[in-house]
Amino acid sequence: MQKSTLNPNVLWPWTLILVLLIFLPFIIPRFYTYILAVIFVTALLAMSLNMVVGHGGLFQFHHAVFYGVGAYAFALMLMKTAMPMWVCFTVSPFIAAAAGFLIGWFCVRLANLYFAMLQISLGSLIWAIAFRWYDLTHGDDGLHGVPIPDWISSTSGAYYFILFFLVLCLIAMYIIYHSPFGTTMQAIRDNPARCSAVGINVRRHQLTAIVIATFFAGVAGVLFVVLEHSVFPDLLFWVLSLEIFIMCLLGGWFTFAGPILGAAVTVALRTFVGIYTEYWTLILGILLILLIFFLPEGVMGLFQRKLRNRRYEEGAPGKRRHAQG
């Protein structure tokens, strides 16, 4: 009845992709390796946001703050302290998670848009620190030339490093998604009042989810620095937060891996459409509207329908392809 997590049907496509991704840098030009790495980082960020938005139903409108905090923590520790890289690497996501705890602690008292707006305000205060504290953060110029060890400073070195941690994080997220905690979070998303009526401390669960999600956002921030050797206040500006929120919606926020798709599409669009026209946001807008209209129930609705159909198609995985529309 309930299927094993390690069903071979699930495992083989993952493995195939992984093998493909491992060999890809040998056959594609360096720039595509780099763009794939950008997608990995963005995807991890979007995935971490989706842990609270898609699986937790929280209006986490300023998630980029934690990405930025992770990135800044890592860059500052590398530049200003003598700590070895691995220590900085390990500590930074915890700093992001601490920021997540601090902001989340205030926010979980509120619901919906109020939650969102309080978070935007608190997040903007952190943004203001990065933007204003010139001596530490160099203000809006940002910090550049972060000393990343040589073995991961080349494009392919960074690619494999990022891929490794992306896979690690995805496995961890997958386990959490399917744990009692993950299941309970999804229940809270669907119906928080009902959850507290079955004895679940909703706020504590939400806060825990925020801390976990912000931890992963911190990891994404660290990986960003590994890839780009720079940090700047854009990383924790609300515009980026809105963008990754849209990535989750675009890819399908009730799905586990949907945000990866959303991130890939957005990054690819801005890179490759940007080559041909400066109006790529116009094209993104039109694309979004087409998507909203011509996937009859929207991306997420589409997914819901597939899920509903799932019991009818149980024995025939091959058939399900057409449902992608």
Added chain:
Amino acid sequence: MLKVERLYKSFDGFVAVSGAELTVEQGQLVAVIGPNGAGKTTLFNLITGMLKADRGRVVFNGEDISKLPPHEVCRKGISRSFQIANIFHRLTVFKNVQVAVLSQQGKSGNLFRPAHRMAVHETNTILESVGLLEKADDLAGSLSHGDHRILEIAIALGNQPRMLILDEPTAGMSPDETAATMALIRRLAESQGLTILFCEHDMDVVFNTAQSIMVMHYGKTIIQAKPEEVRANKDVQDAYLGGEGDA
């Protein structure tokens, strides 16, 4: 087992509950009746901690629970269903109940074990007892209205409560479904020794099932007594004839 003492609650000047009194004994089946807007749902919300009373106390097994948040009330052993189907639409039927069972077992915070191997037996037992085992893998949102209501009860049972509060468990059901559901409730009460507090519009159902009936009107308790006494009470007749009648 449960004692409600002179409970008051108002919203923006509108008094929803004013001086409600209620006593539920161990193992009893108690019904709350009253016209629309009499404050039944508000009373249940006050008992389960969803709302905070302005005045008065709720005592459960000798302990004042009126200040506790809902999840702690639930841990004391009071579980409830809701008037409007209140389930987890995007989860399967199995998971709907499993969430409650995991919560009861204190495992909701477990981050690393795969949930699909946990609490399977308990969950299936509950699903079997309410007759939803067949549909365990369906999405809860896709169930029929009647099944939604049953699932509500199943979720409430997931907490292995000592006392079950059901807010209009048969609302919107056909007569056949109503009969089946009431039979289910009686069966549960007998087989598991549950104490059940419920409210209901269908008077036949109430007077056939309940062992004690509390009548509310304009937020006040008019009377709590055995069905036959309630039937004979003058005030109750006035309340029902003078009020809007039952929907």
Added chain:
Amino acid sequence: MTDLGALGSQFFVGLSRAMILFVVCSGLSFVLGVLRVPNIAHGSLYMIGAFSAYSITKLVAGPAGFWLALILAPFVVALVSLVAERALFCHLYQREHLMLLLFTFALSLILGDLVKIIWGAEYKSIMAPEVFNGSVSLLGASIPRYNFFLLIVGPLVAVGLWFFTNKTKMGKIARAAAVDREMVGAVGINVSWVFAFAFVLGCFLAGLGGALVAPTVSITLGMDHNLIIEAFLIVTIGGLGNMWGAMVGSLIFGLSQAFGVLFWPQFAIVFPYMAVVIVLLWRPTGMLKSVW
């Protein structure tokens, strides 16, 4: 340094800023209340309001152009929003809620680039008529005349809105729809048109705000960006969907900024955010009753 005159002028200047914010935010709040959608494109419509005001003053020279712009620019914006609503948005009301949010985001992307295509990237500027040159003395404080004009317009808009929502049939229906949309549908009113109307009215106010602000700032691409997040914060601390809440929120925002400048200039940028944090921790659903 902080003598009474300075305090006074800071107060009035903060007040006049609050008035522009109020005009824009009341529209946002209205849409939020009736449609339950945070309209991300609201800022873009405000920007279009400013740009159309510019075009109108270019067509009609002199003070007449300015007054005409003030009247016509909001209608241009209303027309744009009506087209967007009837052609696209109205088909989405049955959808998942966040889909509506996604739509308004897409709309803001499209409108933002359209403005660039139509008006180009150069800075635009329009002049307020001669009447508004110089400043007036008020309670010992000197404030620019145009800001004084805003102090009059703000309350006028508020009264107009109050009159509209309380005294006209359409307004009452819209208000009722904000509180309970099922009810409105049940008594046989075409909810879709109520929504369309609310959306267009909200956007009209965005356009009016844009036209009002135009003479005081440079009209540029990206002015939508600066406004929208402030506007969301304002309607939230006021109480979602509550028109008077938008007024309260605007006052908090405008005044906290104006006084922040006076007392702690280096950190003026954090004052409005701090104000929001304090308000929300103190009253988690905003200052006034929210319709949500």
Added chain:
Amino acid sequence: MVQRILSLRRGILLVLMFAVLSFVIMSAPAEARNIKVGIIDCYSGPAAVYGNDALNGFKLALEEINKEGVLGGKIEFTTRDTKFKVDIGLNLAKELVMRENVDVLVGTINSGVALAVSDAVSKKEKVPFIVWISKDEKITGAAGHRYVFSTADNTAQGGKAGGVGLAKKPYKKYWIAGDDYSYGHAIADSAWKNLKALKPDVEKVGESWWKIGEPDLVPYFTSIISAKPDAVILCTGGASMTNAMKALKSTGMAAKIPSWIHTAIDHAVLKPLGAEAPEGVLGTIQYLFYYPETPENKAFVDAFQKAYGNPPGFPAFNAYLTAQYIADGFRKAGKIDKEKFVDALEGLKVKNPVGGTVEMRACDHQAVFPIYFGVTKKLPKYDFVVASDITTLKGSDVLPTCEEIKQSRQK
């Protein structure tokens, strides 16, 4: 289950798509050896007006240059829009270098992008990068390196020009205000440092900083007026400058207290304001289309006006210089080679569109040109406010010395 498989399928599809796409795109080698210039700049949002102006100046210069050609080929270019975002700027700069194989990178108005690209792309990939609008002094100062050049005036220069200009005025009590970001603070620091050095008795009575893009500066200005300083050092730019000008006028501050703003006499700011711009504002800039009135400048302005419908601004001037440096640099290098090009640029003198030459200082890779100090005034000749009473500050006088640059790089 299903969703997992589906999302995986999507993933596979995506990856395959990328692989195919990349093969298609990579198989297009350039045949004729033209010099490829990659431009990253901002063509959207408030900064677009400068991005477009620079691009026009560059195009105009290329028209002339390509008539005779460079090393037998032409200079061709490709542009990318950063949307004023650092991460996108990095993506696109890497795209230009790794995929388009450009010989020279050029850009941008955003200092964050300029610094990030300078470090992560130019320095690391050893590609020459010429910065043409961003005024951040760190680009050729503390963060300078072998491959980065600047044809823009920088904050050290602008501030020093302001300090030198203001020191000749009688003001003692100063208020400092501006956009709260690096540019504003850097200009303020440089102006104040130089002013203080030249005239030790000046005092600072207060500061105020507003967030960049702040639409309404009236509250800030009314509070400055009430503090009654002798003069104000205002550090703002771009669209905020227009707002500042309007507020200077509407609050009456322009008439009461003299203000100095670097680039205040930029016509991109003054022109849209028309006759509404305040008079009496002090400003500094490295290019004016009406000054100096040399035949060279007139020819340049006419050609520009004819091609693009409006007179050139300072970004066009910077971009024009940039194009000259690229052409003359490769001519001097004798072949299309990045290292030789960098060597050739050091100390290279190119034609200044207003007449004379501009030298690329070898020690810090900063182009050296004069700065004009003027005050805004209505002249009957123009329908908008222009600069008058212009004094010219020699380029070498307002730049930090090579020793100072050396010190800042050692830090």
